[in-house]
Amino acid sequence: MTVTEELSYIEEARRQKLAVLNERGIEPFAYRFERTHTLDEATAAFDENSKISVQVAGRIVALRPGGKSTFGHLVDRTGRLQFFFSQKVVGEEAYANVKLLDLSDHVGIEGVMFRTRTGEITVRVTSYRLLAKALRPLPFGKESDGTRHGGLVDPETRYRQRYVDLAVHPEVRSVFVQRAKIVSYIRRFFDDLGYVEVETPVLQPLYGGAAAEPFTTTHNALSMQLYLRIADELYLKRCIVGGLERVYEIGHDFRNEGVDRYHNPEFTMLEFYEAYADYEDMMQRLETLVSGLIHHMYGSMKLQRFGAMFDFTPPWQRESFVGLVKQHAGVDLLTDDDDGLRRALQQYETEDPDLMPRTKLIDELFKNAVEPTLMQPTFVVDHPLEISPLAKPKRGEPALTERFEWFVNGVEVANAFSELNDPVDQRQRFEAQGRARQAGDREAHTLDEDYLRALEYGMPPTGGLGLGIDRLVMLLEEQHSIRDVILFPALKAEGS
Numbered sequence: 001m002t003v004t005e006e007l008s009y010i011e012e013a014r015r016q017k018l019a020v021l022n023e024r025g026i027e028p029f030a031y032r033f034e035r036t037h038t039l040d041e042a043t044a045a046f047d048e049n050s051k052i053s054v055q056v057a058g059r060i061v062a063l064r065p066g067g068k069s070t071f072g073h074l075v076d077r078t079g080r081l082q083f084f085f086s087q088k089v090v091g092e093e094a095y096a097n098v099k100l101l102d103l104s105d106h107v108g109i110e111g112v113m114f115r116t117r118t119g120e121i122t123v124r125v126t127s128y129r130l131l132a133k134a135l136r137p138l139p140f141g142k143e144s145d146g147t148r149h150g151g152l153v154d155p156e157t158r159y160r161q162r163y164v165d166l167a168v169h170p171e172v173r174s175v176f177v178q179r180a181k182i183v184s185y186i187r188r189f190f191d192d193l194g195y196v197e198v199e200t201p202v203l204q205p206l207y208g209g210a211a212a213e214p215f216t217t218t219h220n221a222l223s224m225q226l227y228l229r230i231a232d233e234l235y236l237k238r239c240i241v242g243g244l245e246r247v248y249e250i251g252h253d254f255r256n257e258g259v260d261r262y263h264n265p266e267f268t269m270l271e272f273y274e275a276y277a278d279y280e281d282m283m284q285r286l287e288t289l290v291s292g293l294i295h296h297m298y299g300s301m302k303l304q305r306f307g308a309m310f311d312f313t314p315p316w317q318r319e320s321f322v323g324l325v326k327q328h329a330g331v332d333l334l335t336d337d338d339d340g341l342r343r344a345l346q347q348y349e350t351e352d353p354d355l356m357p358r359t360k361l362i363d364e365l366f367k368n369a370v371e372p373t374l375m376q377p378t379f380v381v382d383h384p385l386e387i388s389p390l391a392k393p394k395r396g397e398p399a400l401t402e403r404f405e406w407f408v409n410g411v412e413v414a415n416a417f418s419e420l421n422d423p424v425d426q427r428q429r430f431e432a433q434g435r436a437r438q439a440g441d442r443e444a445h446t447l448d449e450d451y452l453r454a455l456e457y458g459m460p461p462t463g464g465l466g467l468g469i470d471r472l473v474m475l476l477e478e479q480h481s482i483r484d485v486i487l488f489p490a491l492k493a494e495g496s
Helices: 003-023 039-045 092-098 155-160 162-168 170-192 233-241 279-298 321-329 338-345 358-373 423-438 449-456 469-476
Strands: 053-066 069-075 080-086 106-115 121-132 142-144 147-149 216-219 224-228 246-254 266-275 302-305 308-311 317-320 378-381 397-401 403-408 411-418 462-468
Touching: 039 053, 039 080, 053 080, 053 121, 080 092, 080 106, 092 121, 155 162, 162 170, 170 246, 170 279, 170 469, 233 246, 233 266, 233 449, 233 462, 266 279, 266 469, 279 403, 279 411, 279 462, 279 469, 302 469, 317 321, 321 358, 321 378, 338 358, 411 469, 423 449, 462 469
Parallel strands: 080 121, 317 378
Antiparallel strands: 053 069, 053 106, 069 080, 106 121, 142 147, 216 224, 246 266, 266 462, 302 308, 378 403, 403 411, 411 462
């Protein structure tokens, strides 16, 4: 019998049990169940000297029938607990219905806690109720010595059927619980500093704030083309113009780009902006945020991840963007022409450098020659003007900008500027981006007249920063793919 045939047989047997339940007047899909304890709470409440009665619920992950008694285990979000059915206790009719239970069913049980001869805390069931009949068996695999073998191991199936992945892998559930705690800490951090959490449009008439291709859609009633936002930046800076002074947003952005271990078309970003601040202030904000988060979550500033020890104790090291490219790629971005950059890039496996504009050449050189060397928390500072259309020129060095990117483990996690607040300069930068777009750079920034109008009303000096939540969680929870920290990542159509 093939695996498919075996599954079909099992599912048919479960549907037959469902029919029997209905014939016996037993509701297989309950409305609710009143719990007195979670499974961990029930275990903690156990007292050798008193009979503790509990009502608990969960999914059946083990069943061991044996004549007139049956042992099994439940799991819920907190843990695992053994239960014991005895025909003598629940009665002959109720015990006969135990045979209609299967692995993966949800049940609620009431009973008294006791310890078995093997020492395991257990609930002796006095009554029970089927809460949801599972018509498909979860792929738990086989268990021996407390370790499961086999089960759900195919990565694509895990991502496509995340509900199954979560149900059978408590370590996967833990990652997403930790992710929620990380986001909660971030919110508290900014709320305590007087920042206002805002919500900016996901559907935008123009996209901007990053170098990326957008997803497009059409609004029928307005008869207009709209874009899914690629960044929150330009709307958040409109809030600064409006006097909110300190704003942040944790939301989804969308970029129509390739998919790999660090990129998903839909991802989560933290962006925050602060009036009267610059990129130096943003560095301090980020150091304080991340070091505090790590100490809160893990109890130390040093984390062993991916076979290396990372030290997040501030201050983090700083390196010049131009200096790093010169050191690792052998070119000077301030003096070498495009042909020099192309020659340097030819040693790496990239697209044809002859087809790349200068902005793309710079980006590819840095990505290939420099990024893999940036292991410890590092601020890479002072990027060339042509790749930073929204950042202020560096004081005293107008060919550079007051911008930094934060790298850990060879991956960019955050990007920040002293925000450009000169509307004349910003228009010229937009126009230069427009020329790059006409020359074939599909990721060049669009010209946003409304944003320029906002700047003309006056935006105070402002520092701003964007941090990738998904990449941060990957690092802190030691996950190798962005798909492992996004509940429902983008995948090709099933069967394609």
